[in-house]
Structures are given as structure tokens and as C-alpha cells.
Amino acid sequence: MIPSMPQPRAYRLIYTGYIVAFFVYLALPLTVVAVFAFNDSQFPSLPWQGFTWNWFFGDTRPQIGVFHERPILRAIGTSAFVGIAVSALSLAVGTTNAFLFNRYQFRGRGLLYVLMLLPLVIPGIVLGISILVFSSRVANIAWDAAQWDVTALRPGLMLVILGQFSFITTIATLVISARLQKFDRTLEEAALNLGADRLTAIRTITIPYLMPAMIGAFVVAFLMSFENFNTTLMLVGSDAPLTIAMFDRLKEGSTPLLNAVSLLLMLGSSLLALVMIAFQRK
Amino acid sequence: MTPDLECDALTKRFGAALAVDDVSFSVPPGSFFSILGPSGCGKTTIMRMIAGFLAPSGGDIRIKGRSVLDVPPNKRPVNMVFQHLALFPMMNIADNIGYGLRRKGLPRAEITRKVGEVLERIGLPDIATRKVEELSGGQKQRVAIARCMVLEPDVLLLDEPLGALDLKLREHMKIELKALQAAFDTTFVYITHDQSEALVMSDQIAVMNAGRFEQVGTAQELYYRPETAFVAGFVGDSNRWSGRVETASGGTLGLRTEGGLLMQATAHGRPLATGDRAEIYVRPEAIRLARQDADLAQFDNRLSGRVTSLLFNGAASRILVQSDQGGPEIEVTLPQSGEFADLGRGDAVHIGWSGAQSNCFARTGAA
Amino acid sequence: MQAHARLGFILLLTPLLLWLSLLIIIPHIDMALLSLRERVGVAQYETSPANYLTFFGEPLYLRTFMRTAVMSILATAITLLIAFPVSFYIAKIARGRVQSALFLLCLVPFWVSELVRTFGWMILLRETGVISSLLQYLGIASGPVEMLYNDAAMMVGLVYTSMLFMVVPLVTTLQSLDDAVIEAGYDLGGSGPSVLREIIIPHATPGIVAGSIVVFMLSLGNYLTPTMLGGKDSLWFTQLIYSQFIVRFNWELGAAFGFMLLILSSVIVWAMLRLTGQTLEKTMG
Numbered sequence: 001m002i003p004s005m006p007q008p009r010a011y012r013l014i015y016t017g018y019i020v021a022f023f024v025y026l027a028l029p030l031t032v033v034a035v036f037a038f039n040d041s042q043f044p045s046l047p048w049q050g051f052t053w054n055w056f057f058g059d060t061r062p063q064i065g066v067f068h069e070r071p072i073l074r075a076i077g078t079s080a081f082v083g084i085a086v087s088a089l090s091l092a093v094g095t096t097n098a099f100l101f102n103r104y105q106f107r108g109r110g111l112l113y114v115l116m117l118l119p120l121v122i123p124g125i126v127l128g129i130s131i132l133v134f135s136s137r138v139a140n141i142a143w144d145a146a147q148w149d150v151t152a153l154r155p156g157l158m159l160v161i162l163g164q165f166s167f168i169t170t171i172a173t174l175v176i177s178a179r180l181q182k183f184d185r186t187l188e189e190a191a192l193n194l195g196a197d198r199l200t201a202i203r204t205i206t207i208p209y210l211m212p213a214m215i216g217a218f219v220v221a222f223l224m225s226f227e228n229f230n231t232t233l234m235l236v237g238s239d240a241p242l243t244i245a246m247f248d249r250l251k252e253g254s255t256p257l258l259n260a261v262s263l264l265l266m267l268g269s270s271l272l273a274l275v276m277i278a279f280q281r282k
Numbered sequence: 283m284t285p286d287l288e289c290d291a292l293t294k295r296f297g298a299a300l301a302v303d304d305v306s307f308s309v310p311p312g313s314f315f316s317i318l319g320p321s322g323c324g325k326t327t328i329m330r331m332i333a334g335f336l337a338p339s340g341g342d343i344r345i346k347g348r349s350v351l352d353v354p355p356n357k358r359p360v361n362m363v364f365q366h367l368a369l370f371p372m373m374n375i376a377d378n379i380g381y382g383l384r385r386k387g388l389p390r391a392e393i394t395r396k397v398g399e400v401l402e403r404i405g406l407p408d409i410a411t412r413k414v415e416e417l418s419g420g421q422k423q424r425v426a427i428a429r430c431m432v433l434e435p436d437v438l439l440l441d442e443p444l445g446a447l448d449l450k451l452r453e454h455m456k457i458e459l460k461a462l463q464a465a466f467d468t469t470f471v472y473i474t475h476d477q478s479e480a481l482v483m484s485d486q487i488a489v490m491n492a493g494r495f496e497q498v499g500t501a502q503e504l505y506y507r508p509e510t511a512f513v514a515g516f517v518g519d520s521n522r523w524s525g526r527v528e529t530a531s532g533g534t535l536g537l538r539t540e541g542g543l544l545m546q547a548t549a550h551g552r553p554l555a556t557g558d559r560a561e562i563y564v565r566p567e568a569i570r571l572a573r574q575d576a577d578l579a580q581f582d583n584r585l586s587g588r589v590t591s592l593l594f595n596g597a598a599s600r601i602l603v604q605s606d607q608g609g610p611e612i613e614v615t616l617p618q619s620g621e622f623a624d625l626g627r628g629d630a631v632h633i634g635w636s637g638a639q640s641n642c643f644a645r646t647g648a649a
Numbered sequence: 650m651q652a653h654a655r656l657g658f659i660l661l662l663t664p665l666l667l668w669l670s671l672l673i674i675i676p677h678i679d680m681a682l683l684s685l686r687e688r689v690g691v692a693q694y695e696t697s698p699a700n701y702l703t704f705f706g707e708p709l710y711l712r713t714f715m716r717t718a719v720m721s722i723l724a725t726a727i728t729l730l731i732a733f734p735v736s737f738y739i740a741k742i743a744r745g746r747v748q749s750a751l752f753l754l755c756l757v758p759f760w761v762s763e764l765v766r767t768f769g770w771m772i773l774l775r776e777t778g779v780i781s782s783l784l785q786y787l788g789i790a791s792g793p794v795e796m797l798y799n800d801a802a803m804m805v806g807l808v809y810t811s812m813l814f815m816v817v818p819l820v821t822t823l824q825s826l827d828d829a830v831i832e833a834g835y836d837l838g839g840s841g842p843s844v845l846r847e848i849i850i851p852h853a854t855p856g857i858v859a860g861s862i863v864v865f866m867l868s869l870g871n872y873l874t875p876t877m878l879g880g881k882d883s884l885w886f887t888q889l890i891y892s893q894f895i896v897r898f899n900w901e902l903g904a905a906f907g908f909m910l911l912i913l914s915s916v917i918v919w920a921m922l923r924l925t926g927q928t929l930e931k932t933m934g
Contacts, residue, residue: 002741002831004335005841006354015738022735023751026758029769029809032779036772046782093664100661110930115669117929121862121918122673123870125887126907129894130676133683133904166672198653227762229873230887234894243764250768250877262765269760335832356835368833372851381847382837433837 030266037259055260066260075245076261079226082157082241086164087221093165094172094217095210101173102180119167128234131163156237163231168224172217179213180206212280219276223269284347286311286469287332287360287437292341294327301327303493304341309437309471309486314463316472316480319490320516325473328490329439332471333362345436356385361430362439366446367422369414375401375425376410382433400428403465419447423455424462431466440472444479456482477517481505489513507550511561511643520563521612524645527558535642537562541609546582546637552644559645566600567615568639571622571631578634587612589629601625603633677911684904700905710889710906717886718913720800721868724807728815728864729857731808736819737849741828752820759813767877770806771797774878803879810874811867815860822856823849858925859932862918869914886910 040052054063139153152158191201229243285308294302302324309315317325330336334355383393404424444452460483463470480487481501488498497509508514529536537545587605599616687699739751774796784790834844875885893903
């Protein structure tokens with residue numbers, strides 16, 4: 001079991017073999033996606049036709065690379081915009097939630113805490129349709145009452161942002177709460193004792209302490225938003241974020257272009273994750 | 283009689299580092315044996331080898347005369363009280379104590395009876411259904427011992443189990459552990475870095491340093507007759523000087539310290555010759571304090587000086603004296619019989635001690 | 650409460666209440682209301698359980714519903730079985746740098762979108778895929794082998810997609826188990842299986858429950874993996890919801906389906922918590 005227990009050699013070999021097999025299983029799909037981004041063929045499959053950068057930089061048909069494929073570039077832009085909006089909103093509300101649950105004892109606190117966790121146990125697609133149903137009703141009422149067409153409440157980026165925000169906020173709250181709970185309140189008292197007022201104490205002492213968690217929450221929120229599929233699928237309008245755009249293409253049949261986009265995604269998110277880890281270390 | 287536990291040339295290497303270096307000892311049945319040493323000296327490694335969690339690089343471990351090297355930890359007739367006790371938080375107290383009995387496949391009724399008995403013996407008959415976190419530190423301690431003792435092991439290993447307790451409770455548990463050992467009449471092997479725990483409880487103590495046993499003996503032997511400079515420095519407090527042997531005749535040494543003080547000391551059979559560099563250890567309570575030099579006539583070492591600090595600590599109060607002849611400050615026990623109650627900083631005092639009370643060791647190494 | 654504390658309280662409470670009421674509670678109530686509405690004529694509606702009757706009356710819907718539930722539970726169980734030894738290895742056997750490296754490696758696949766992961770499995774498993782080519786090359790198969798579009802492929806994808814959410818809580822709880830407690834189990838005469846049963850699993854229960862809940866939810870609510878990897882004739886319940894909303898534009902029936910999915914997930918999560926004596930606050934918060 002643990003290293004301090006003597007174990008038969010066979011047992012250790014089998015266990016190590018299992019761990020190796022597991023990591024091969026984890027790596028396999030991503031590896032093939034990455035490798036076939038460089039296949040000089042119309043299809044991301046064997047046989048290998050030779051190495052090419054065309055699926056990244058090519059500008060002539062049939063091999064138009066990512067950097068010359070307008071719809072894909074636009075979809076990446078859309079995803080980034082949605083991701084930043086969702087992260088900023090979730091971070092703001094997540095922080096206020098964390099302070100509320102950490103600093104105040106009030107009636108209904110337990111109930112609100114459970115409600116706060118609820119989005120984790122609601123299927124994403126159900127979150128999507130419930131927001132779709134409700135926003136349509138509000139939009140219909142606005143139209144019936146004042147002939148006012150609130151386009152923001154029709155399927156589109158606004159709803160995508162709200163839909164993703166509705167459950168990513170829970171994650172942000174949990175990440176920030178975890179760190180806030182470890183905060184030593186006497187540090188704030190020391191700041192007050194040294195002449196700071198309450199807000200200054202929070203701004204100069206508590207927020208800097210929370211910073212790694214806030215950066216972590218922002219990055220996690222951004223990644224979750226960027227790769228969200230289920231909720232987005234139900235709320236999307238004409239401007240499709242990247243996952244939806246890729247899904248539509250994939251249904252029509254895949255080209256190594258998709259591999260190239262995927263590889264860029266992997267590199268991008270690994271980079272973000274590394275940035276986050278660097279900040280957590282500090 | 284066969285010793286309960288024997289270690290023979292026990293050695294453990296971690297890569298190039300030698301954690302335990304050729305250690306041999308034996309523990310007679312029913313005794314309380316302690317291994318005392320600073321952290322990192324290898325004492326935990328010895329204990330884990332006895333328990334079976336580490337395989338020795340060399341040597342043998344015998345329990346009741348039988349080598350246990352090929353016996354896995356769950357089959358060895360030794361049990362261990364872990365440093366942080368390692369009570370199972372997912373079980374109540376009765377299930378914790380009954381755990382080993384269930385492993386032996388005893389019938390349920392017998393387990394209940396044995397658990398009840400052992401709870402009775404540790405004086406906590408009513409806690410069977412409690413949870414681990416509901417117990418106080420001292421109660422957990424006793425449950426951890428009961429959990430092992432119910433299995434009637436040949437040897438009980440204790441890995442600094444008092445370390446996590448506060449001072450008052452630790453003092454109390456020392457006495458209680460000794461009493462429990464007597465009540466169960468089982469061999470205890472206890473490791474600690476706290477000399478007072480070892481001195482109070484043990485029949486035999488091994489002082490360990492850098493993977494080796496420096497000395498094995500009773501508490502008194504270690505305290506009054508340390509065999510090495512390490513033991514003299516580690517067990518109890520001492521004033522320490524470095525110096526050189528100027529005269530050596532008939533077991534009496536004349537030494538001059540680096541600060542220039544002249545001292546008399548008894549060799550106690552240690553091989554020291556004229557010209558040798560030496561370390562001199564004198565315990566604070568071996569030094570007599572007086573107002574006049576004449577009161578110290580019976581001592582062969584006498585100094586005059588001034589009080590630089592009063593370190594009041596009840597019965598263990600001391601003063602620091604700066605000798606007029608120079609050298610480092612000397613720690614002297616302050617008698618609490620009242621005659622020095624008005625002593626203040628800067629007062630002139632005389633101090634003296636018998637050379638037979640000091641311990642000298644040849645200095646090893648270049649330093 | 651002092652005046653400034655009260656003001657702070659209100660300022661902190663407002664975003665929480667706005668978020669929960671406008672995006673979670675009211676939309677779900679609205680969805681429930683919609684699901685109880687029956688269209689009787691052009692722009693004419695009345696309250697009735699008709700949509701639910703349709704759901705229970707149509708074998709395809711009910712069968713898909715049950716199938717989704719059972720397959721999700723199965724996916725959760727498989728994920729747990731695969732993840733537990735791996736988590737134990739990371740938490741208790743690997744040390745230092747190896748430990749952090751293995752843990753990071755577990756996280757890497759989940760920094761990219763589920764779509765990319767699914768795409769990877771398609772490249773591997775399809776008729777013209779890597780594994781099929783490899784089998785032909787090795788002479789094990791004589792022609793192209795289609796391994797995509799069946800339940801096994803879908804299961805591989807579901808398990809793969811949720812792995813991280815099982816590994817992370819398991820590693821966290823297993824790391825909090827002191828090695829000395831495991832050693833004590835052995836020292837008192839325990840064997841591997843008994844230590845696992847009486848000490849390790851009871852200690853890891855909160856992590857097992859937390860991981861299982863998340864994995865179950867992700868499988869149940871998954872749309873992408875069943876659509877891309879699953880067979881054409883083996884529907885997933887989310888596909889029914891999607892088709893009612895987007896293809897058929899029958900929102901009333903779609904809302905009823907959504908509500909059934911919500912009830913199913915709530916019941917199973919609740920049952921999981923009850924069976925193991927855990928609470929949502931403890932496992933998730």
C-alpha cells in the first residue's frame with residue numbers, strides 16, 4: 001500500500017504499469033489531435049502525408065490555415081470577449097459572496113449557502129433552457145406592453161454571458177472563500193490599530209492576501225467559460241463562440257484545421273494555467 | 283533470561299547517508315527503555331525498523347530471541363504508539379481499541395469484553411462510544427496505549443507520544459505512563475528528544491547522536507558520569523570551558539582554559555595527558571555560592587566575581603556570575619534557603635566547586 | 650448591528666440575491682410553469698399536466714430517460730474505479746516533484762475544451778482512425794474497424810471527460826489522511842484489504858461523494874460526447890431536450906423534459922448524500 005509497507009515485487013510492477021497505462025489514456029487523444037495538426041492531408045487521419053505548417057499559416061485553398069480563416073478567428077475573439085466578461089462578473093460577485101458568508105452571521109445564512117452551491121448540481125443544459133425561457137418571457141412582456149424589443153434578452157452573447165456567469169460564480173465564490181477562511185482576522189485588527197479605517201484595512205491587507213485566489217478564480221472562470229458547451233449551446237445566437245463554431249464544423253466533417261485550432265487552444269490554456277500556478281506560488 | 287528485544291549491529295543507509303550506524307542493544311523483559319537524542323539523530327529510524335516500516339541495510343532485530351526481519355509489520359509482535367497517536371478518526375473509541383482484535387478474528391463478545399477490561403484499566407470505562415475528537419489530549423494518549431496493549435504485544439514502541447501535549451499535562455503523563463508500564467508489565471521502548479521524559483520514566487536510557495549510541499545507562503549514570511562530551515552537553519545543563527591539560531598526576535588534572543582560568547578536575551579514568559586539549563563540564567548545581575571566600579575553603583576551585591543577571595525560576599533559579607579573572611559568564615544555582623534572598627545585580631560573590639564534580643573530555647577534531 | 654456594518658451587509662447581500670433570484674430561482678420556477686402549459690389553439694394556452702403525460706406515455710422518452718440515468722451511474726462508477734488507485738498513487742505513494750508533476754499531468758487534459766477531447770477520441774476510434782489503421786498494420790484486423798458510434802465509445806469519452814473531477818477531490822482527501830494512521834492499521838495487525846475497507850475508504854468518503862456527484866452531473870448533462878461518440882439509435886436525454894427546444898420549437902415539452910432531468914439529478918444526488926451521511930455544504934463547500 002504505502003511505501004513503508006513491504007510489498008511483493010509483482011504487486012508493485014502491476015501497480016506502476018496501471019499508472020503508466022492511465023497516463024497514456026489521458027495523453028492519447030490530445031496527442032493525436034496535436035500531431036495531426038501537421039498532417040499534409042485533407043483529413044486528420046492516417047496515412048501520414050508529410051509535415052506541413054499550412055493548417056496554421058496556409059492561405060490558399062484547400063489548405064487555409066487558422067490565421068487566415070476569418071470565421072474561426074472571429075469565434076476566438078467572441079469566446080475571449082465572453083470569457084473576460086464572465087470572469088470579471090464572477091470574480092466581482094464571488095468576492096462579495098465570500099465576504100458575506102465569511103464575515104456575517106444572519107438568519108437564512110445556511111439556506112443561502114446551499115442555494116449558492118445549487119448551480120453545481122443543476123445540469124448545464126437545464127440552466128441554459130431555464131434562462132432562455134425566462135428571458136424570452138421578459139422580452140415578450142416588454143414587447144406586449146410597450147412594443148419594445150429588448151434584443152439583449154433574445155439568444156445571443158448577452159444570454160451566453162449570463163448563462164455561464166450563473167454557475168461559474170459558484171466556483172469563484174468557493175475558490176475565494178477557501179482562502180478568505182484561512183485569513184487571520186487579527187491582521188485586519190492590527191491595521192485598524194495602526195490607524196487604517198475599515199475599507200482601507202480591507203484594501204491594503206485583506207485584498208492583497210486574497211490576490212492569488214482572485215487571480216486563480218479569474219483564470220479558472222475564463223477557462224471554464226472558454227470551453228463551456230452545454231449552457232452556451234442553448235443560449236447562443238448568431239455570434240458563435242469557438243466551441244460552438246468548432247462543433248458545427250465537426251458535424252460537417254473534420255479537416256486538420258480543427259486540429260490546428262485545438263493545438264492553439266491547448267497551448268493557450270496551458271500558458272494561462274502556468275501563469276496561474278506562478279501566481280499561486282508567490 | 284532472553285531479552286524481549288535485541289538489536290544487533292543494526293544499520294540503515296538512505297543513499298549515501300548513514301542514518302543508523304551499527305547500533306546494538308538489548309532490552310530485558312518488563313523494562314522501560316528510552317532512546318534519547320536530538321531530532322535527526324536516527325532514533326525514529328530505529329523505531330520504524332523495529333516496527334517493520336523500514337528494512338534495515340544490515341544487522342538483525344530479534345524479539346524474544348526470534349529474528350523478525352522477514353516478518354511484515356502487521357504480523358510482528360510489537361505495537362506502536364505513534365507520534366500524533368494515529369487514532370482512527372472514522373471509528374469510535376471501542377472500535378479503535380477493538381481494531382486489532384477484529385484483525386485476529388476474535389468473536390465479537392470476546393472483543394467487547396476485552397475492550398471493556400482495558401478501558402477499565404486505563405481508568406476510562408465510560409468512553410467506549412465516544413468519538414476520537416471528543417477526548418482530551420491525555421485521554422487520547424491513554425486510548426492509544428490501550429489500543430496496543432489489548433493485543434498483549436511483546437514490546438510496545440512509543441514515538442515521542444507526549445510531544446503534542448502542553449507542559450502541565452506532559453508532566454502528569456510522564457508519571458502516568460510509568461505507572462501504566464508497571465501495571466501492564468510490558469517492555470516499553472520509548473523515543474524522545476526531551477531528556478526529562480527519558481530521565482523520569484526509564485530504567486535504561488540510550489543517548490543517541492548522529493546514528494550511533496553514545497552511552498547506554500541508567501538516568502543517574504548518564505547524568506553524573508557521562509562517557510562522552512555529547513552526553514555531558516545533551517543531558518542536563520552545564521557550564522563548559524575549552525582548555526588544555528597542564529598537569530596530570532594520579533587522576534587529578536590541572537587545566538588552563540582559553541580564557542586563562544586555572545582549574546582542578548578529576549580524570550574519572552578518562553585518558554587525558556599533559557598537553558591534551560580538553561572540554562570541561564561543570565553543572566550549575568555543583569557550584570557553591572558564598573559571600574566570603576573563607577566559606578569555600580573545602581573546594582579546590584574558587585573564583586570571585588559579580589552577579590550580572592538573576593534568572594529567577596522558583597526552585598530552579600540561577601544567577602550568572604562574571605568572574606574577576608575573565609572568561610565567559612558562569613551559571614550557578616541559586617540556593618532557595620533564604621540566605622541569598624537579597625542578592626542583586628552587581629553584588630560581589632564568591633563561587634567554588636570540587637574538581638571531582640567536573641567532567642573532562644579530550645577534545646576531538648581540529649576545532 | 651452597527652450602521653456601517655448594516656450597510657456593508659446590504660451591499661454584500663444584494664449581488665448574491667440578484668444572482669440567485671434572477672438567474673437561478675425565478676428561471677427555474679418559470680420553466681416549471683411553462684412545462685405545465687398546454688397549447689390548445691393559436692396563442693391559446695391552459696394549465697395542464699399534458700406535457701408530463703406525453704413524457705410518461707411515449708416509450709422512447711421514458712426509455713431514453715432511464716437509459717441516461719443508468720449509463721450516467723455506470724460512468725460514475727467506472728470513473729471512480731479507475732481514478733481511485735491513481736489518486737492513491739498520487740496522494741500516498743509518489744513523493745515530492747513526482748507527486749506534483751503527476752497531479753499536474755492529470756489536470757492538463759482539462760484545460761482544453763471537451764470538444765477537443767472528444768475530437769481526439771474520434772480521430773482515434775473512427776473507421777479511418779489511428780487505432781483501426783494500427784490494427785490493420787499489425788495484421789490483427791483485415792479491414793477498417795469502426796469503433797465509434799456505440800455505447801462503449803461513448804463510455805470511454807464520458808469517463809475521460811469527467812476524470813479530473815474525480816481525481817482532484819480524491820487526491821485532496823487522501824492527502825489529508827496521515828500516513829501514520831495507515832501504518833497504525835498495519836501495526837495493529839491489519840492487512841491491505843482490511844486497511845482499505847476500514848480506514849482508507851471511510852476517510853476518503855467525502856472525496857468519493859464529492860467526485861461522484863460532479864461526475865454524475867457532468868455525465869447526465871452531457872450533450873457533446875453522446876452526440877459525437879454515441880450511436881445514432883442510442884439517444885441521450887439532453888438530445889431530446891435540445892431537439893424539443895431548437896429543432897421542434899416545442900418549448901413546453903422541452904421544459905417538462907428539463908424539469909424531469911432536474912428532478913432525476915436532484916433525487917440521485919440527494920440519495921448519494923443520504924446513503925453516505927454527507928451534506929452538500931460539507932462535500933461541495
